[in-house]
Structure formats: structure tokens, C-alpha cells
Amino acid sequence: MNGRATAWDEAPCGLLTLAPDGTVLDANRTFLEWVGRPAGEVLGRLRLSQLLSVGGRIYWETHLSPLLLVEGRVDEVALELRGPHGRLPVLMTAVVAPDGTGELRVSVSSARDRSRYERELLAARKDADTAAARTRVLQEVTAALSAGVGQDGVAAALLGATRSLGARAATCWLRDDRGQLVPRAATGEELDAAGPLPAGTWPDAAVHHEGRILVPLHGQSSLRGVLSLLPDEGAGAEPPDPATLTAVGQQAGTALDRARFFDRSAAIAHQLQQALLTAPLPQDDRFVVTTAYRPGVAPLEVGGDWHDAFLLDENVLAVVVGDIVGRGLEAAIAMGQLRSAVRAVAGPGVGPARVLDALDPFVGRVPDAASATVVYGELDLRSGRFRLACAGHPPPLLLGGDGGARLVWDGRSTPLGLRVPGRGRTEAELDLTPGDRLLLYTDGLVERRDQPLPARFEELAAVGAELLPLGPDEAVHSLTERLLTPGEGHDDVCLLLLSWRGPT
The missing domain is CATH 3.30.450.40 (GAF domain)
Structure with missing residues (x-):
């Protein structure tokens, strides 16, 4: 009996026997030390709920006591005892005695270490959440x-x-x-x-x-x-x-x-590009050359689009529009080199097809110029005959003085540097009448991701025909305003509008 009493009192957890109404009938020394009260003050005088915190008392009376009556057992319920040094977190397990007396056998174990662990766990989780948020930002x-x-x-x-x-x-x-x-x-x-x-x-x-x-x-x-x-x-x-x-x-x-x-x-690239694109255009009473350059909207880099016009002799005008694949300073430098190369190989009697033939080995030595597209043409100012060759470039738009408009799909071949073995460059001829106009442009004018290219070509022809009554400068301005919607992303755009007035 003394051995059992010693084991009861020295158990590391609190042990209690409660009456059916919750009154403490017996409690070991461990429990009494936790609540800081002598046995005479507790046994038979206080209910367990009176030794709990306010929240624990309410929880006991409204949930645990009825649950014990129904289920006969509750396991590891977190409560707080009111001790001499403040609240003590505990875990309580209680069962109804099987002897029919209705008494409760209660075991209460300290949860202080567990609470500290939970606090440390919450702090670690908060630190982890903070670190995750910091990483996300x-x-x-x-x-x-x-x-x-x-x-x-x-x-x-x-x-x-x-x-x-x-x-x-x-x-x-x-x-x-x-x-x-x-x-x-x-x-x-x-x-x-x-x-x-x-x-x-x-x-x-x-x-x-x-x-x-x-x-x-x-x-x-x-x-x-x-x-x-x-x-x-x-x-x-x-x-x-x-x-x-x-x-x-x-x-x-x-x-x-x-x-x-x-x-x-x-x-640097902008200065280079502007220096090349603002070179003086040839002046003659027999023709008018009107140009425009609109930089791309989406990226802020310069591109490789260019236009040029120069006289081969007093009766032959050469016009060219080209587009280097890629963007940035490298594309602008390659554009300047290819533009100079066109002027170098073009000359009286050479012809558009042979000019493109001569450019193929050149772009092979300038990697950034590979796969460039070019449309090059020569206008005989005495007869109005226009010869052109197109290397992978969008087709020119012929605007007749009678109000008609059509795309010129003749004289086409592959982009520069992509020759088909055994097949040479081809060219086409057009006979212009006084008042006719020819529009050369880069793909930024017509290509859009959300619209099919054939529909854009049809729109270009329709808009070009409507603008024939306007002067060349006003026509170019109106064309870009109508086809390049403000705020809409587009690539760089170069335009060259050649208007032939006649041989005199």
C-alpha cells in the first residue's frame, strides 16, 4: 500500500479521482504542487473546473463534462491550470470508472515543453513564410x-x-x-x-x-x-x-x-540610322521620291530597315528598300553596309537582277546581313519603263493614275544569301504612265500577329487607291496613319513612294 502510495504521489503527471459532479476526491502530490494548494484545501472542497483558467472552466462545463457522460472518455484535451506562478498548460485524459460509481479517473500531463515547441514551430513557420515572401518579391x-x-x-x-x-x-x-x-x-x-x-x-x-x-x-x-x-x-x-x-x-x-x-x-544606332536615312534625295522635274521611316513601337531598339534613291545617270533613277533580319546596333551596322553595297554594285546597264546577284556573296561575308530582303528597281525617266527585282521582300504596290491599285508579284526570288542552286535572280518590267506611283515598303507596314497577311495586302491596296488624289507627302503621311494604329505594336517601317510625272 505504501509502495502504491509512493508511486501515486511521485508520478511525473497529475493524477486525480473526481466525483461525478467534478469534485476532486483525491489528487497526487504532483498535481497539488502544480496548482500550489494543500490537500486539505482541495480534496472534497473544490471541483476541477475551479482549478482551471476561465476558458478551461467554460470548456469543461460546456463540452468535456457532457462528453464524458455520453462517451465515457476524453483524450489529450489541452487546458490550462491556475498555478502559483501563472497558467500551466496541460493535456488532460479522463475516463469514467468501470465500477459503476460514476467517478472519473483523470491524468494531467504538463504541456509546457510542447507549448514551447509549438511556439518555436510557429515562429519557424513565420520565418519560412517571410523568407518565401521575400524570395517571391x-x-x-x-x-x-x-x-x-x-x-x-x-x-x-x-x-x-x-x-x-x-x-x-x-x-x-x-x-x-x-x-x-x-x-x-x-x-x-x-x-x-x-x-x-x-x-x-x-x-x-x-x-x-x-x-x-x-x-x-x-x-x-x-x-x-x-x-x-x-x-x-x-x-x-x-x-x-x-x-x-x-x-x-x-x-x-x-x-x-x-x-x-x-x-x-x-x-549610336539611332544616329547611324538617321544619318543614313536622311541623305539628300535626288531632285528632278520628271519624278518625285517621298520617303518615311517609322521606328518600331514595341521594342525601343533600332532596326535594319532602310530606303534609298539615287541617279545611275541623268536618265535612270534607282530606288531600293531593304530589311535586315534582327534588331539593335548590329542590324543597323549591317544595314549601312548593305546600303552602301547596293550603291557600289549598281550602275548604268547592270540591271536589277544582276545587282541582287552581286549582293549574294556580299551578305555571305557580313553575317548580320544574311537573309536580308530587298526590292530594287530602276526607272527609265525617258520612257517610264520600270525594271525591278525582289529578293524575298513584300511586293511593291502600283498605283495607277487612273485610280487602280495592284500588287506587283513578278520578278521575285529568295532573300539574299539563300540562292537556289541552278536558279538565277529574275526581274520584271512595268511601263508607267505619267501620274503613276509605285510604293516600296518593309513588312512592318502590313504584318500583324492578329490578322492574316492577305487581308493586310488587300487593305494596303484599298487605302493606297483612296489616297491617289493627295500629294505625295500627304499620301505617305495618311497611309502610315491609317495602317499603323496609334499605340498598336509594329515593327520598323520604311516607305518609298516613287511618283513619275513624265519624260518632260
Whole structure:
């Protein structure tokens, strides 16, 4: 009996016997120490519910006690005992005694270690969720930065992530040509609302300054800009994470390095292309050459489209429109080389087909010019005879002075550098009458992803016929306005409209 009593009192868990109404009939020493009360104060005087926290008491009376009456058992129910040092989390298991007395046998084990483990688990889960959110934001920002074109594109990508970074407004400062930090773009606030930036050396990490968070955008060799954020202090808003902001700043600095190189390359290419496309056109009373160039809308790079017109002699006019495959500085350089090559091989008595024949080996030595498309023609200013050869290029549009319009599908062959063995270049002849016009153009005028090409060709012919009453300059302007919808993406477009007035 003494051995059983010792085992009862020294058990590592609390052991109780309860009357059917919950009164404590017996309790071991472990339980009494947990609640900090002597046996005389508890046994036969208090119910178990009186030793629980308020929430535990309500739960006992409304759920556990009725469940014991019905089921006869409850297992590992989380409750809290009121002890001398505060609340003690426990797990309780209770069964109704099988002897018919209705008494309850109760075991109560400490859940303090388990609660600590659960808290640590919740903290670890919160840390994991925070890390996942940080990674997600970094992935989104990195993807946006990689898609941004030029410094303005990088600034737009940063401002687009303002909400994800925990801010309600932001301003992006970038260095200008003089090396000064100037506000370049803003969202959620006016461009000049961010105030001046502090002077001095910028740290590598994000810093707080007068209610804002400043994220330095360091490039490989110097500071490229600063992202000034106004934190979102609304209800439920998470404060910006400094580590995430610092990582975003590092990614943006690298993107700005690339953007500066891109902007310089694009500027050089634009200057090159404009220098070539704005060369003086030949002037003569017998013809009018009208040209237009519309850069692509979707990308900001230059392309390889070009047009040219020059006199082979006093009675023969050569016109050409070409398109280099690809975009960027390499395409613009290849365009300049091919344009010069056309002028070099063309001459009196050569003819369109032989000009294209001579260009085939040339593009083989200029990789970026491979598969270029060209339409080249020569107009005899005395007779109106027009000879042309088309290497994979869209067909010219003949606009008759009588109001007719048709595409010229004759004289066609493969793009430059893609000769079919045993088959030479072909050419075609047209006899123009005074007042006729011939439109040469690049594929950006007619190609659209959402429309079939034959339908676009039909639209080109219909619009061209409607514009015949207009002068050459107005006709070219109206044609581009009607076929190139504002805001709609298109490739680069070159146009050359040749109007023949007659031999005198």
C-alpha cells in the first residue's frame, strides 16, 4: 500500500479521482504542487473546473463534462491550470470508472515543453513564410528588371513593385549626364514630393531618412540611383523588409549598368540610322521620291530597315528598300553596309537582277546581313519603263493614275544569301504612265500577329487607291496613319513612294 502510495504521489503527471459532479476526491502530490494548494484545501472542497483558467472552466462545463457522460472518455484535451506562478498548460485524459460509481479517473500531463515547441514551430513557420515572401518579391522584381528596356524601363520596373515592397508611394532617382541624382519617375506621389536626398557617401544597405526608406542602387563601379520609398502605414500593412530592399537595390544597380550600356548603344544606332536615312534625295522635274521611316513601337531598339534613291545617270533613277533580319546596333551596322553595297554594285546597264546577284556573296561575308530582303528597281525617266527585282521582300504596290491599285508579284526570288542552286535572280518590267506611283515598303507596314497577311495586302491596296488624289507627302503621311494604329505594336517601317510625272 505504501509502495502504491509512493508511486501515486511521485508520478511525473497529475493524477486525480473526481466525483461525478467534478469534485476532486483525491489528487497526487504532483498535481497539488502544480496548482500550489494543500490537500486539505482541495480534496472534497473544490471541483476541477475551479482549478482551471476561465476558458478551461467554460470548456469543461460546456463540452468535456457532457462528453464524458455520453462517451465515457476524453483524450489529450489541452487546458490550462491556475498555478502559483501563472497558467500551466496541460493535456488532460479522463475516463469514467468501470465500477459503476460514476467517478472519473483523470491524468494531467504538463504541456509546457510542447507549448514551447509549438511556439518555436510557429515562429519557424513565420520565418519560412517571410523568407518565401521575400524570395517571391525578389523573383518578381528581378523578372521585371530583366524585361525593362533602358534606364526608364528599369525605373518603371522598380516603381511597379512599390506595393510588393511594403510602400504606398515611391520616387526613383537616377544620375543624369552630369552625374547628379535627379528624380526620374514616381508613383503614388508627385515627382518632386520626395524632397532632396541627403548628401555624402551612400551605404550598401537601405536606410531610414525623415520618414522614408532610401534604397541605394549601386552598380558595379558607382552609385546609379536611389529608390525613395514612403512606407505603407495602413492597418494590416507589413513594414518593409530591409534585407529585401537591399537585395532589390543590388539587382536594380546591376540592371542600370546594363541599361546605360543599352542606352548608349541605342543612341549610336539611332544616329547611324538617321544619318543614313536622311541623305539628300535626288531632285528632278520628271519624278518625285517621298520617303518615311517609322521606328518600331514595341521594342525601343533600332532596326535594319532602310530606303534609298539615287541617279545611275541623268536618265535612270534607282530606288531600293531593304530589311535586315534582327534588331539593335548590329542590324543597323549591317544595314549601312548593305546600303552602301547596293550603291557600289549598281550602275548604268547592270540591271536589277544582276545587282541582287552581286549582293549574294556580299551578305555571305557580313553575317548580320544574311537573309536580308530587298526590292530594287530602276526607272527609265525617258520612257517610264520600270525594271525591278525582289529578293524575298513584300511586293511593291502600283498605283495607277487612273485610280487602280495592284500588287506587283513578278520578278521575285529568295532573300539574299539563300540562292537556289541552278536558279538565277529574275526581274520584271512595268511601263508607267505619267501620274503613276509605285510604293516600296518593309513588312512592318502590313504584318500583324492578329490578322492574316492577305487581308493586310488587300487593305494596303484599298487605302493606297483612296489616297491617289493627295500629294505625295500627304499620301505617305495618311497611309502610315491609317495602317499603323496609334499605340498598336509594329515593327520598323520604311516607305518609298516613287511618283513619275513624265519624260518632260
